[in-house]
Amino acid sequence: NAGVTQTPKFHILKIGQSMTLQCTQDMNHNYMYWYRQDPGMGLKLIYYSVGAGITDKGEVPNGYNVSRSTTEDFPLRLELAAPSQTSVYFCASSPRQNSNQPQHFGDGTRLSIL
Amino acid sequence: KQEVTQIPAALSVPEGENLVLNCSFTDSAIYNLQWFRQDPGKGLTSLLLIQSSQREQTSGRLNASLDKSSGRSTLYIAASQPGDSATYLCAVRLILTGGGNKLTFGTGTQLKVEL
Numbered sequence: 001n002a003g004v005t006q007t008p009k010f011h012i013l014k015i016g017q018s019m020t021l022q023c024t025q026d027m028n029h030n031y032m033y034w035y036r037q038d039p040g041m042g043l044k045l046i047y048y049s050v051g052a053g054i055t056d057k058g059e060v061p062n063g064y065n066v067s068r069s070t071t072e073d074f075p076l077r078l079e080l081a082a083p084s085q086t087s088v089y090f091c092a093s094s095p096r097q098n099s100n101q102p103q104h105f106g107d108g109t110r111l112s113i114l
Numbered sequence: 115k116q117e118v119t120q121i122p123a124a125l126s127v128p129e130g131e132n133l134v135l136n137c138s139f140t141d142s143a144i145y146n147l148q149w150f151r152q153d154p155g156k157g158l159t160s161l162l163l164i165q166s167s168q169r170e171q172t173s174g175r176l177n178a179s180l181d182k183s184s185g186r187s188t189l190y191i192a193a194s195q196p197g198d199s200a201t202y203l204c205a206v207r208l209i210l211t212g213g214g215n216k217l218t219f220g221t222g223t224q225l226k227v228e229l
């Protein structure tokens with residue numbers, strides 16, 4: 001059981017380039033989330049999705065876009081990378097019916113923008 | 115706006131000690147509270163989840179308590195071991211108007227258990 005899988009694990013991007021961070025889960029969870037974690041800070045919610053075709057903004061959505069065409073996949077896109085987007089990005093998922101179930105996290109994507 | 119604070123930011127203890135990590139939150143209207151462990155270069159592993167109606171949860175050497183009215187939670191680790199060295203994050207869960215739920219995280223306590 002793979003859980004939540006994120007690719008790539010590491011990446012270096014130049015300012016102004018675009019990139020898609022991939023996230024897939026095999027637990028048939030309806031809810032999926034993208035967080036970013038900056039050094040010494042807690043995780044902040046970027047975008048979330050409650051099901052295929054439905055997405056909504058979190059706390060820090062500027063500079064990012066998401067799509068949810070399938071239950072399994074929730075990619076995060078950076079259109080014009082900026083140094084402020086250097087961070088560790090975590091994808092998470094949780095079941096639909098019961099919010100008392102914990103969110104399951106991937107191992108993260110460490111992204112540097114130079 | 116919900117804010118979550120964890121004290122201390124870092125803690126170093128000798129092996130075998132019992133220790134307490136603290137978490138406080140500003141808005142008591144939470145759905146539940148979750149404690150996570152994060153190892154360097156890894157994602158988050160859920161340790162304990164406490165419902166808003168509960169006072170505590172236990173798993174092995176870990177015990178988490180919740181005082182919702184005062185906005186506080188503690189994570190108690192008994193007989194600490196070097197393998198417990200990690201960053202411990204506290205997060206409170208809110209239900210979002212559009213469905214789904216959101217976790218608001220503290221900045222974590224970095225724990226080192228020394229031999």
